[in-house]
Amino acid sequence: MHKTLKAALSLVALLAAGTAHAQTNCGATTGRVNIVGNEFPAIKTVAANAAKCQTGALTVKSNLTANHQRINVQGMQGNPAEYTSAVIATSSIVALMNENVIRPLDALVAAHGADIPKNQLITIDGRVMAVAFMANAQHLVYRKDILAQVGAEPPKTYEDMIRVGKLIRERGILRNPIGGAYKAGWDLAQEFVNMYTGQGGEFFKPGTPEAAINNPRGVAALNTMKALSELMHPDFLTHDSNGTSAEWKAGNVALMNMWGSRTGVLMAREGNDPKVADNTAVAAPMTVGGGRIPATTLWWDGWTVARNISDEDARATFLAMKNGISPAILNDETMGQAVWMIAGYKPAPVNQGVIQTMAMGAKPYPMLPYMGLLHTALGDGLAAFFQGRKDAATTLSDIEKAYATAAREKGFLK
DSSP: OOSSOBOOOSHHHHHOOOOOOOOSSOSOOSEEEEEEEOOSHHHHHHHHHHHTTOOSSEEEEEEEOTTHHHHHHHHHHSSSOSOSEEEEETTHHHHHHHTTOBOOOHHHHHHHOTTSOGGGEEEETTEEEEEEEEEEEEEEEEEHHHHHHTTOOOOSBHHHHHHHHHHHHHTTSOSSOEEEOOOTTHHHHHHHHHHHHHTTOOSBOTTSSOBOOOSHHHHHHHHHHHHHHTTSOTTGGGOOHHHHHHHHHTTOOSEEEEEHHHHHHHHOSTTSOHHHHHTEEEEOOOBOTTOSSOSSOEEEEEEOOBSSSOHHHHHHHHHHHHHHTSGGGOSTTTGGGSEEOSTTOOOOGGGHHHHHHHHTTOOBOOOOTTHHHHHHHHHHHTHHHHTTSSOHHHHHHHHHHHHHHHHHHTTSOO
């Protein structure tokens, strides 16, 4: 596998998604389609449009859940695979490729996907392995009214975020003014990836799969995260994106780093407290430690086709998923759900955080075949630091050791 994923993630490429035409029909009448993926609004839209392909002899089902990464590999390892398509993101495709459960799409693209813009074709080692449909990133979300109460501008650095958070607490406006997806596991690891990237850190020794996070930049990243956590809900280690969003909707949070794909539901009046929704705004990601690189990572979301299914089901899945991301899905309701890599997309105000993330030159999530092992080790090991059981250097050292064990088992390290 190449050490980097050759996906077109430039701002121009993402917003100039070619001249694909809306589908009038799916082109498949028989087969089985079963989609697994995350549960946020943009993916729900894609799955719902794919389901429109269902006929008497073509079934289309989906399982959209926050636990998708725990079940997608297992669900595609059987023969035949339970799931015929996994909706994945920049990091999660690696696990599927390492386990050899998804198939190259070149033949299907040649037969049925000539109108898919090239910038949506995720190519690894010369083979198309996924079709991307949206860009995503974490960036600042803030409450305009609360910042106005303390006379603060939207923070541009994490140091400013901490300062403003303390001011909001001191004024008695909110007890826990900062939110974040700090749930122990994948989410907490991702926040470290963001912060360490912003500190200018490199995850591995150059040209090797040997982890290299136990250094002053890693310690600084953890200390900044600890300072943020002290302004969060006491149960922050249980809050994933859903939990943090619930805290926001309840009016308990004024500042947070959140996925662009989640912000639309926070700014929508329907189902929300109008005072919270109307005062929710997005801004560029923050920097940290005097750095110029945003403390975030740039992502794409896309879909794959399982290897262990019949050619008939693979064809049906490809055509249904292609219909799922056709320009026909774009309307007033869906336009703001994502930064769509689809012809006809027009950025909405809610998307400006992701747009600014790209404009600031944010780094893509590191797409190395062994990065998933480090991410898992981070997720397993970071909580000890936030619970006060280990200091930063010991935490990072133990994570490197856990990663090394896993990397040796997988053959990346000798």
